Structures are given as structure tokens and as C-alpha cells.
Amino acid sequence: MKTNAAVLDAAGAAHRISEVDLAGPQAGEVLVRIVASGVCHTDQVAQEQMIPVPLPAVLGHEGAGIVVEVGAGVDDLQPGDAVCMSFASCGRCRECLRGRPFLCLDFNLLNFSGRMRDGTTRLSQAGAPVSVFFGQSSFAAHAVVNRRGLVKLPPDADLNQTAPLGCGIQTGAGAVLNRLRPEFGSSIAVFGCGTVGLSAVMAAALAGCERVVAVGGKQSSLDLALELGATHVVNRCEFDDLGAAVKDAGGGLVDYAIDTSGASHMVRAALASCCPGGSAVVLGVTGELTINVQQELMGESKSLIGVVEGDSVPEVFLPKLIEYQRLGRFPFERLITYYPFEEINAAVADSAAGRAIKAVLTFG
Ligand SMILES: [Zn+2]
């Protein structure tokens, strides 16, 4: 079939909306009409080719939509079902079989190689293959996705809102609720007040953290953090020593810290803000980091942890987040700014500039 997609032709180029060919679903795959797609920082990383997805490509990995057609062997979805997309995993490796698809041994191949598991892509233009991203390529009016990359949603789910659950929101919320599992009354600092950071703030409040310190560089985001559950905020522009600033803001070092910025000095500050025995989590795409292991880590029995996709099993975790939202305890809709699909380049620019916390493209 023909569909409209945002094609990326070259590193750093703008997305070019044009007609592409989309092959139908093969065995185990599903054709979905996209209703909305979040714009994630990882799309931007791929657009700049710091993740070298072969070009041309159609990016986008926070899709939500309606099932149009199912391939052979898909017997638990049918046309008309509402679905949310998440990362791809193989379902057969040791980690997938242990219930940890976020550690899939083929994660990079299935999400970043530009190809589906069979080594081909369903997308093409003028007969030449176009790379798939995260096994979905949701910056398009339709996508063919492996069943394992889909989460069936309740029929009344608001697909515009649920689109970003499959990556950014589950990453922040899952780091808290799935990995750290902070005990009631504990303390946490969250560095970065974008989608991932604010999702972590909401999750920390949900988990009963007594002190939630949000660190960010923009006053409007810090104000929002306070509304979403932060008990203290630190404007990083006002301090040189952020670890000390976190300590001073709320009365002491924290049990847990999460960096969502990907900046090495912020990761180091997150580690410094932890009390002895505390844990710092890295969620951002971070380069090299130099620490004095004795003084900053081992000597105080601290942990520095990397977490991918919030340790989430999307089919288990996303319905929980939707239920928490329904109860008013996880109001992630407050992070969203909507753009028509045609304005994708404006949505990406606003995201990069911090004018939009979570840009979501809608398909009219
Ligand atoms: Zn696997």
C-alpha cells in the first residue's frame, strides 16, 4: 500500500513528508493506522546519526493507533483494536524468556539496524528500501509492527495521550517503579525535567517518596515538577555544585538519584547527591564519565546503574500507567503539546529547544 511518511534522507536533515510504499504484514506482524506519535529525544539522536540508523529512514518510536490487518499467527489482536507501540524484542533469547525484553540480546539489531528480524524492511520508496526504526517507524500514517512491539489498550483509551507511554514515559516511571522500587518515606533527586524526568517525579510521588527533588534549568518546568509531585526544586543555572544544592534544598543527601540529561557532569552530581549506600541511575544517552571510584562510589557503598526503557515489560507496565492516570495519580497528559503530523519539523525543533516537553504528532 501507499502511505505518507516523514523520510529522513541525510544526517541532520529535516524530515521530508512524502508517499512511501509499505508492504503488508508478514507472519507475526500487524498493520496499524497511526493516530498519534510522540517525538522522543532518541529520534533526534538518530536524526543527527549519533545512532547510525542506515538512511534513508523513517524514525518515530512512540506510536499509537488502530489495528487494520493482522498477519498469520496473530490471534490476539483484530482490526479495530487500539494499540500502543513500544520497543522491539525477539521473544526467544535468554533475556526475553526470563521476562526481561528490555535486555533482549538482539535489542540493537531489532531497534536500530533499520531492518526487521528477517533482514528486510516493509518500507520502500521508488523501489529502494527505507529503514525502519525501533521496528515501527511511527512518523508515518501507517506502520507494520511485530506483535511483540504492540500493547493492546482498553477500547476507550485516548490514543493521542497514550502514544508517548511506550518510550519516554515508561523509561522515567519504570526506573522508579520497576527498578529502584523506593521504600515509602525515602528520598530521591531527579536531574532533568523533560518527559523522562517528570515521569520519574510523578512515579516517585506515586511510590510514596517523602522528598522528591527536581533539578532543571527552566523555571516553567520546575514549576510543573512541583505540581506533579516534587517537594523541592533546584534551578541548575543557579548553582555550581549541584550535589550540594540538592543536599541543601531538602535537608540532606538522598537515597536515590536519577539522571535523565545524559550530561556527564550531571551524572556525577546525581551520584554526589546520594547518601552512603545510595543508588544513582543513568537514563540518558551519556558519553564518557570520569570519577574517583574510591571517593565517589566504592568508599561509600554507592551504586551507579544503567537502565534501559525503565526495565519495563510494556504489556504489563503500560496498562498500569493508564490506570494510574485514570485515578489522577499519574497525570502524564500534562506533559504533552500536540502538533499536526505535517508540522513534524516544528515539533522536533520545539522539543530540542525545550519549548515542548513532550511533542505528540497527530494524524488527522
Ligand atoms: Zn530477545
Ligand SMILES: [Zn+2]
Ligand atoms: Zn524514545
